[in-house]
Amino acid sequence: MARVKVLKTYKIYIGGAFPRTESGRYYPLYNNNKDLIANICLSSRKDFRNAVVAARAAFGGWSSRAAFNRSQIMYRMGEMLETRKQQFIEELLMQGANAKSAEQEFNNAVDRLIYYAGWCDKYQQIFGTINPVASSHFNFSVPEPTGVVSIMADENSSLIGLIDAIAPVIAGGNTCVVLASESKPLCAVTFAEVINSSDVPGGVINILTGKKDELHSYFSNHMDVNAVVYYGNNTTMIKSIQENATNNVKRVFIYNQKRENPEEFQNPFYILDTQEIKTTWHPIENIGVGGAKY
Amino acid sequence: MGKKTTNSLDFTSGWAYAPAPEDTKHIQLKKQYDLFIDGKFVKPTKGKYFETVNPANEEVIASVAEADENDVNKAVKAARNAYQKVWGKMPGAERGKYIYRIARLMQERARELAVIESMDGGKPIRESRDIDIPLAANHFFYYAGWADKLNYAFPNRKPKALGVAGQIIPWNFPLLMAAWKIAPALACGNTVVLKPAETTPLTALKLAEIIQESGLPEGVVNIITGAGKTGATLVNHPDINKIAFTGSTDVGKIIQKAIAGTSKKSTLELGGKAANIVFDDAPIDQAVEGIINGIFFNQGHVCCAGSRLFIQENVADMVIQKLKDRMETLIVGNPLDKNTDIGAINSKAQLNTINNYLKIGKDEGAELYQSSCSIPKKGYFCRPTLFLNTSQSHRIVQEEIFGPVLTIQTFRTVEEVIEKANNIPYGLSAGVWTDKGSKIFNLTTKLRAGVVWANTYNKFDPTSPFGGYKESGFGREGGLHGLSAYLEF
Incomplete structure (x- = not known):
């Protein structure tokens, strides 16, 4: 008799734990042959709010961690992802990818994580400036993370779209709440397991599954969210997100580029989007003659 | 709290200062100001004017045109035209030279600008003379030099101008805010429609005269006066690519909402409580x-x-x-x-x-x-x-x-x-x-x-980025970071 397989329950990821949605609701996910793959959590407003609380609580620690340490943790995420190659490829196949595209997407995802891991302690040197003010002051500008970022990830991709959405945001010291692709949510939940085993502090990345139609207004309305990121081109939803964002002057980023070029989402300016520039002034004592002569 | 004094300072005797009024005879002000559109001063379509008052003595200084929808249309059209035909095509080095000219003319007319700024807005002449006007001129000078060096500011990217920028500025630093808005926009190759605040329009209109004198191609900078309604018309104009606003957080939110769902970019410099x-x-x-x-x-x-x-x-x-x-x-x-x-x-x-x-x-x-x-x-x-x-x-x-x-x-x-x-x-x-x-x-x-x-406070410099976190707005003005507000990649 064949062994009965143990099926995986796909849950959400909030504050470093894997709860079921508080809503108790789910939606069935089918493969191309209309076979049921899994029941996926339909996250609610309350789940989102819990996730924001977790993200806010994690922000102080994550943003003030040494950039080098953030880099190591992100590299560790890449390592952990690599070791689960088979699992992710199976999930990509279940969600309609072919063997070649699944492998390609997986490889790109690992490489993308490593790419952004490397930026953690470098983008400040690219985007920071020393400003030669005319008065007797030392003056410099550095990028700092915007804060809690809510993200609605690309609908058309299960893994690489998720990595593109998360990596630049956390590399820059932000914390985030991510809504996975509604039609391809499997890799997001499994990626939460990667996060959970990579020394990423709980709350830095929170992952929800559910419907964008139901959740986008909460993602853009919440008063303790500093920036909202949306991947896609639903113009009605974009307008609604942009309008809601005004209630606390959220920064809004809409990315609707096509993924034809695999490196489209690979550059440090994506980190800069969720950064604030801080400028610091301090007087320079100017007693004595001229400059240093030797 | 404490009743004891740390010093026994005598404020009652020997502290009277003799009046030291700044001379106002040399300034040239007209009784009435029109709109600056396409390089010319033109009457507002509806012929409406409002008065600008000296807040220190409540006397009317001049009457100023109120731009309505037609006037805004004309200004945006002039800016679009100038962008497509002249400014957008001009090499950066040439753009820079025009901006340098504006800086120089402002320096030459600095005292006149300072006096008018103090008359129209009520700020002490010491501040307008030593801070507002020199900083405004320096801002043009700083950004003039960027016009042909933009590629060096953004590694591995190709910066391009946005097009027409609609700019709305407040009454607290009238000329300085005009400079913060116009200088980087022009350096990056954009054209501009600027609306000064209704209580302090005069130095922006003097700047329009300077711009005319500089020979800047017609329509590159348009300055239209009016109140909130004029500003709203500008924000909602379909042919604007970018809104730059400095003012209250409440109005900033209204603007952010007004441009939701459009392709307009924005930077907002809003309130603070430091x-x-x-x-x-x-x-x-x-x-x-x-x-x-x-x-x-x-x-x-x-x-x-x-x-x-x-x-x-x-x-x-x-x-x-x-x-x-x-x-x-x-x-x-x-x-x-x-x-x-x-x-x-x-x-x-x-x-x-x-x-x-x-x-x-x-x-x-x-x-x-x-x-x-x-x-x-x-x-x-x-x-x-x-x-x-x-x-x-x-x-x-x-x-x-x-x-x-x-x-x-x-x-x-x-x-x-x-x-x-x-x-x-x-x-x-x-x-x-x-x-x-x-x-x-x-x-x-x-x-x-x-x-x-x-260990210092309220210092400003053209090379130093300025702008807020949270509800104080987004985007930076000043310095290298101020360039990206007027570019796309």
Whole structure:
């Protein structure tokens, strides 16, 4: 008799734990042959709010961690992802990818994580400036993370779209709440397991599954969210997100580029989007003659 | 709080200053100003004008055209045309030379601009002469040099101009804000429609004359005057690529909402309620000067004003006494007098707003203290004001007053003051006073604000990016970072 397989329950990821949605609701996910793959959590407003609380609580620690340490943790995420190659490829196949595209997407995802891991302690040197003010002051500008970022990830991709959405945001010291692709949510939940085993502090990345139609207004309305990121081109939803964002002057980023070029989402300016520039002034004592002569 | 004085200062004898009024004979002002569209001054379509008043004596200075929808259309069309036919195609080096010319002409006419700025807006001539006008000219000078060097500012990217920028500026630094908006926009290859504030349009119109004199191609800069309605028409105009706004957070939110769902880009420089933090190891006398400068500079009409003072508890009595002593020496009065420290409140409406907050503060139970100086009978004036015994929940602590009104709280620990300083929707600026370097960097990295002044306050420079966190807006003006507001990649 064949062994009965143990099926995986796909849950959400909030504050470093894997709860079921508080809503108790789910939606069935089918493969191309209309076979049921899994029941996926339909996250609610309350789940989102819990996730924001977790993200806010994690922000102080994550943003003030040494950039080098953030880099190591992100590299560790890449390592952990690599070791689960088979699992992710199976999930990509279940969600309609072919063997070649699944492998390609997986490889790109690992490489993308490593790419952004490397930026953690470098983008400040690219985007920071020393400003030669005319008065007797030392003056410099550095990028700092915007804060809690809510993200609605690309609908058309299960893994690489998720990595593109998360990596630049956390590399820059932000914390985030991510809504996975509604039609391809499997890799997001499994990626939460990667996060959970990579020394990423709980709350830095929170992952929800559910419907964008139901959740986008909460993602853009919440008063303790500093920036909202949306991947896609639903113009009605974009307008609604942009309008809601005004209630606390959220920064809004809409990315609707096509993924034809695999490196489209690979550059440090994506980190800069969720950064604030801080400028610091301090007087320079100017007693004595001229400059240093030797 | 403390009754003892740290100094026995004599304010009653020997302190009278002879009047030192700035000469106004040399300035050239017309009775009536039209709209500056496509390189020419043109009458508004409906023929409507409004008056701009000297807030120090309530006299009308000039009447100024009110732009309606037709006028806005004309201005945007002129800007679009200039962008497509001339400015967008011009090599950066050539654009830069025009901008340099504008800077030079402003420097040549600096005194005239300073006097008009003080007349129209009420700010002390010392400030308009030494800060507003030179900084405005320097801004053009700085950005002129960027025009042909943009590729070096953004590694591995190809910056392109956005097109037509609609720019709306406030009344607190009229010419300086015009410079902050126009200079980077032009350097990046955009054309501009600028709307100055309705209470302070004159220096922007003088700038229009300078632009005409500079030979800048027609339509590259258009300056249209009017009130909120004109601004709203500009924001909603379909052929604008970018909105740059400086003003209140409330209006900023309306603008952000108005352009939702469009492809218009935006930068918003909004309100603030900055914490100015004094530790017990600070150079106290310098800190007192910094507190005074932080809140009374430009009558407190400063979005980055240090309007929330936090003093470490063990030095609070001393600092407050020194502050009161220093406030007694401030001269409130004629903005054109070179001795004046605090000029006129910009408008009657703003004076009403401030007075309303003074009432709110008293009703909330805070203790009001004002210097005993005399203020002119005519014009809009407000004595320098402190509120003691305030707490985080007071409206006067949470809301931007935009006047010479300082709220004072005390603190014991670094953690406490960081928490209090950040616990506000705004995040534009902050000040820290201590002689300990490691403490400065602890504070400057933890304060959630775009500009942090350590052992100084209210300093500005064209090379130094300025802009807010949180509800103080987004985007930066000034420096290399100010370029990206006017470019796409």
